[in-house]
Amino acid sequence: MAAYVAGDRGAFRELFERYAAPLERLLVRDLGQREEARDLVQQTFLQLHRARLDFDPSKRLKPWLYTIAMNLKRELFRRRKRRPERSDAEAAERKPVEPRGQQQTEARRSLDWALERIPSDQREVIELHWLAELSFPELAATIGISVAAAKVRAHRGYVRLRELLGEAGAPSGNPTPGGAL
């Protein structure tokens, strides 16, 4: 980012290519549509471009980038008056986002299924911690909550995920990811 601020236009392309795909993957689960997620990723990078002179080189870029993305996502939900939470039925109806070129492992499919079913605030914390690789202090700052609150959300999310993964792995008659999808 510092190189881009200094005038190296190629550096921004490198940033885009490094961070756009993980960010899109994070957003697509909440938004439900790849096109909408892609639009939000583009808006995030456009805002990054507009705010480039506000970048503090002593800080990591990634938390800042995700802060912009999460704010844009929240604003999108507010504008559409749509709750990010989905009911089980909605989650079951939604077509899953299939990664291309590779088969999902059973474990990943189960986790995808379970992540769809936990509250969005808990999912957000877990995804920022695991997919975006932010630390708890970083992700707490990103979504504007305390570190303690972020850990509480993660804890509740982990508990719920374990329950759901237990259900998913249970013998037939119980919900399974494959059945739900």
Add this chain to the structure above:
Amino acid sequence: MSEVSCEHVRDALRLGQIPLPPALLAHAEACGECSLLLADDAALGKALTAESGALETEALPWAGFEALVNEEVGFRAWLRSRPNPVRFLVAVAAFALVTALGLRHLRSDFALVPALELGGLLAAFAFFGGMAAARALPVFGAPAKRISSEAILAAALGIPAAAAFVRTATTLAPAADSAVFVRQAWSCFSYGSLLTIPLVLVLWLLDRGAGPRSRVLHGAAVAGLAANAALTLHCPNGSAAHLVVGHATIGLALAAVAGLLLRRR
């Protein structure tokens, strides 16, 4: 090794370091979150590792985004990409300029107006104008949020009415005739509304196109407060009814227009 944190445990799981090294295990056993990841032979930790390791999303095309960035040219693109403190100072300078327009046609009783009261009133306009500008752009993040949005918007409506306390022996009395009252109020409202134009233009130029929609309301508050600061220097009418109808409503009308425009987008 530095103090062990949840991130160390996460990274070790991602690297497949099971069982965990003793230092990490000690942390995980004491940590409510990490212990859940390690329970049942680290089932959840492994599942999350599998999820986070698979980032095979099809790459977004750079070309499409590059076209968006290439459109970022011209004065507006240049101005809104200035650092936040600069953007804030430009907004403050525009506020001061609009206020200074009131000095061109000073109120007839200006020489008799108590300096302390007038200064206090202008300081209040400037303070809340600055707070509203910080929210309108938006800049400074948490420091700008120390005063609630509702307090800023209430001040934008309330402070103009407080000008009723800045009166002198020659301050105009309330108009007895309703037609005269309406004419005087309309005169101030329309003049004040004209004064908001430069500030609205500057805020539009500085806007980066993202942020809460409430930033538009705060922008209206900034422009309304600046126009009222100018009117305080210009209008000798000290009637509370005149100040509320002719002055305080400027920001309100601006907010209503902005709200309507936003609804149509």
